[in-house]
Amino acid sequence: MNFALILFVLVVLTGIAWVADKLFFMPQRRRAAEAAVAEFDRQQARVGERFADENPAQTRAKLRDEKLRQPWWLEYTASFFPVILVVFLVRSFVVEPFKIPSGSMVPTLLVGDFILVNKFDYGLRLPITNTKVTEGRPVKRGDVVVFRYPKDESVDYIKRVIGLPGDVVAYQDKKLTINGQPVPETQLPDFYDEERDEASGNQRAGYMKQFEEDIDGRKNRILNNPAVPPFVVGADDYPYRSNCNYNDRGVICKVPPGNYFMMGDNRDNSADSRYWGFVPDANLVGRAFFIWMNFSDLKRIGSFE
The missing domain is CATH 2.10.109.10 (Umud Fragment, subunit A)
Structure with missing residues (x-):
């Protein structure tokens, strides 16, 4: 199959995933991260100082990172879109090896x-x-x-x-x-x-x-x-x-x-x-x-x- 066509299909597929992530999945992950941090803060307030987390800032950051992390299928699609797009544009309009x-x-x-x-x-x-x-x-x-x-x-x-x-x-x-x-x-x-x-x-x-x-x-x-x-x-x-x-x-x-x-x-x-x-x-x-x-x-x- 023509490599340019393969590259174009990859640009389209990864581009769709990238747009979907920016408009839908990322806001959803951010809301989940905010909710997880808020729930952690509520738990800390209930248990009191004696049983509170010794490093709450680190725990909050860990919770936030876990919730913001892309699922594997987005990591292997949306994350590669900028690179594939640059390769496609350079190969199509500037130089090709x-x-x-x-x-x-x-x-x-x-x-x-x-x-x-x-x-x-x-x-x-x-x-x-x-x-x-x-x-x-x-x-x-x-x-x-x-x-x-x-x-x-x-x-x-x-x-x-x-x-x-x-x-x-x-x-x-x-x-x-x-x-x-x-x-x-x-x-x-x-x-x-x-x-x-x-x-x-x-x-x-x-x-x-x-x-x-x-x-x-x-x-x-x-x-x-x-x-x-x-x-x-x-x-x-x-x-x-x-x-x-x-x-x-x-x-x-x-x-x-x-x-x-x-x-x-x-x-x-x-x-x-x-x-x-x-x-x-x-x-x-x-x-x-x-x-x-x-x-x-x-x-x-x-x-x-």
């Missing part, structure tokens, strides 16, 4: 990176329905974005924005072109992918060709595997598929209105728009901007491009 589960964004993001996603940059959206209520700033080429996977919106994906609405994106012979302009690349030292090495059992297979890509003045690293052919195998049937031309050199797509073309930085190990199509604006969750933890490598904590 995610964990990177796959290597599709290597070398920018590694498996095990815990990242933060800005939820208001592209405009505030209502939780659950994802309805946009404010505009925010436009999506830019090169942004790293979390979005709901178009073929299964219960799953979140993370990729880099390559094409904006109206753009013509060509990925031919593993070279990226946007609106007829080649995206500049600078070759970097080979990247060693430890997970790929362990999976294959061949250390040489762990090395990938690495490049620095410059998209609209924003630089990021990408990987290419020379052993993988440039053409796309197994592309799905998706909305606006007729906007794309697949050939033995790769794919050329014109991005339809209200949609984006996404690619992973690990170009030969990424299921992205080349395979399952465009991402509607309504599916955007937010812009990823910070690695807040990686238990295997604390040096990875920080911002990224």
Whole structure:
């Protein structure tokens, strides 16, 4: 089940308990506490000084605390409401944490990176329905974005924005072109992918060709595997598929209105728009901007491009 929906249900249930406690149960407990203290005082007056409680103030406080204490079912509902409400609001409108589960964004993001996603940059959206209520700033080429996977919106994906609405994106012979302009690349030292090495059992297979890509003045690293052919195998049937031309050199797509073309930085190990199509604006969750933890490598904590 969608975690946002679970959190929303918890907010509603604990909120109802919190309001009921404030309006009904707490006043009832206060009356019971006042009655218990008054009854204690009457008993003390009747028994006289010889048999009176040696510490009446302490006894009164104990009686009051016992009567004011919430029953267990309120303690585990109403008491948690403020915390759950804050978590829900922050997660829905400010930042949301995610964990990177796959290597599709290597070398920018590694498996095990815990990242933060800005939820208001592209405009505030209502939780659950994802309805946009404010505009925010436009999506830019090169942004790293979390979005709901178009073929299964219960799953979140993370990729880099390559094409904006109206753009013509060509990925031919593993070279990226946007609106007829080649995206500049600078070759970097080979990247060693430890997970790929362990999976294959061949250390040489762990090395990938690495490049620095410059998209609209924003630089990021990408990987290419020379052993993988440039053409796309197994592309799905998706909305606006007729906007794309697949050939033995790769794919050329014109991005339809209200949609984006996404690619992973690990170009030969990424299921992205080349395979399952465009991402509607309504599916955007937010812009990823910070690695807040990686238990295997604390040096990875920080911002990224």
